[in-house]
Amino acid sequence: MSNERPTNNTAPNDTAPNNTAPNNHKQLPIDSDSFDSLATRGLRLGLVDTDSAEFSLWLQAEARGFHSPRLSDETIADQVRVLADRRTTGVWDESAADAASPIASVSSWPTELTVPGHASVTSWAISAVTVAPTHRRRGIARALLEAELRTAHALGVPVAMLTVSEATIYGRYGFGPAAMGADWTIDTRRAKWTGPAASGRVQFVTLDQAVAAGVELNERVRLDTPGEIGFSGFLWERKLGIHVDDKTQAKQLRYVRYDDADGVAQGLAIYRVVEIPEGGFTHTLDLQYLVTATDDAYAGLWRYLLEIDLVVEVTASLRSVEEPISWQVSDYRAARKKDERDHLWTRILDLPTALEARRYGVPGRFLLEVADPLGFAQDRVLMTINATGSALVVPFDGAVPDDAAALSLSINELSALYLGGISAVLLARAGRITELTPDAASAVDLSFRSAVTPRLSIWF
Structure with a gap:
């Protein structure tokens, strides 16, 4: 490490991004x-x-x-x-x-x-x-x-x-909270399976097989859910009990893969079963990670987990705040969402590049007055979303166009809205967004909200 003062770094307010690779x-x-x-x-x-x-x-x-x-x-x-x-x-x-x-x-x-x-x-x-x-x-x-x-x-x-x-x-x-997470607890004595019958099979796999299957599956499904990130190596292997000091807990982990009717791997679950003290041979199943590429694999793995003998409760951490499993069991109250909380926080640094990278649900025009105390994304921009859901974002100094919805907000709120999981109407009601034209927040929601609930399946 150098003890000398660096001489060629940039500050946010005086130098634009240099696009270094x-x-x-x-x-x-x-x-x-x-x-x-x-x-x-x-x-x-x-x-x-x-x-x-x-x-x-x-x-x-x-x-x-x-x-x-x-x-x-x-x-x-x-x-x-x-x-x-x-x-x-x-x-x-x-x-x-x-x-x-x-x-x-x-x-x-x-x-x-x-x-x-x-x-x-x-x-x-x-x-x-x-x-x-x-x-x-x-x-x-x-x-x-x-x-x-x-x-x-x-x-x-x-x-x-x-x-x-x-x-x-x-x-x-x-930064603003853009993707939430929740822990789920399912009482297996009440949660009888009523979901679809899976067409494939569940089978135990070795650690090496789980490493390989998980890397491929995670990358294959990553673009399906806003908030997921590209990861392998340390972040993935840590989920399988590698690179940790607690070898005892790592040895308790089990890995099961779901293969479809054609023998193609479509899902992977990592879990451990823990005996309940003085519970008379009853256990809790702690689901550490679940990734599925198809609804069929989701149903097949969840049914397997809920029907394991001697397990009276399944706990699953860091899942989506909206899980299909609650609609796939006989008692809706048997699957309880607990500890819903913020998980992934995002921070936009370049307004045009970030906003133009995603797609939007409804065409529209938005004038956004964005405040950024650190100066990276302080700007007044006009955002035009076309019929294909693509956006064009340009600086704008004029009066609000007649066909544009106008908002004033900080970079925190725009960053929270970015993945489509937070409501602009909610933020406006909370006083975090100022509508400069009537019903501007509602218009933003129509375009920005994602049909798929944002989620990130890991910590990093």
Whole structure:
């Protein structure tokens, strides 16, 4: 890591995106504004060489930041191998007793985000944001997040995104909750199957078979659901119990694949069965992950899970807020949605590129007055959606056209609306959007809302 001040980074208000290829994300120098800001506090911001011993200390600091146990040498070596493609950043306090270990962390990389219309847009995934409790309220998180946004902007990436453990932090940087998630609990004693009969078969597969099947299935279905991202490697393998220290829990995982009548893999489920203490040989089935390419596979795997002997309850975390399973069992109340919450937050950095990347349900014209305190997407634009659902977005200084619906909103609200899962009418009623023409929010909903509920099936 270099100790010298970077000299060729850009700030959001004075330089447009340079369209540097996103695969150069590791080579772009550290953000100079955040470097200087932290230096005045006696702190050092820098990139981590993932091929060096410094990366091991960064991984331990990240684990500490999320209150996880210290990582074993085996897990460290494993993660060093699979996380080498990420841009890794740390903050150091050289006056600390353990000056070699960072006191803050962040990790980022470009990947594809699914948007409405079976399309995707390159997005900047931000992960591993931690600040040591010994260094709170020193502007470290702000420096890290703003550096990430300026880096993405400099690379020409139009959208940033993250999954959050706390919902009160990221709004100040222009993020808005765009895809929700929910946990489901199903009482199998009441939930008798009434859904369609599947035509294929469910069979156990090995770990290696599950790795391969999941990578192929996840990518095959990714464009079906706004909010899903392109992922494989570490993010996928972690779901299967790889790259984790808790080997006991990983050994409990079972993998089943659904093959259709022609023998083609169309679904995969990962689960574990846990005995209920003093429950008289009764168990809970914890569904860790489920991916299906067809409705037939969805029905086949869910029926299998609900009808396993000695299981009285199925729990499924991080599922969609709208699941067909609640309509496929005899007692609608047997499938209960719990803990519905925000999951994926997005942040538009380039209005025309982001808005033109997705498709829309109804033609229309919209004048959008967008406020962005950080300056990336501050603009007044005219958005025209044609009969095919494609949009053209251009800067606009004139009076509101007679045929346009006009809104004033911040980048937070526009980012929340982006994937089509949040209602503009709801935001207007909450005072988060100002309608400049009558019923403008209703018009936005007709065009922006997605027929498929946005969802992201993983944490990153």
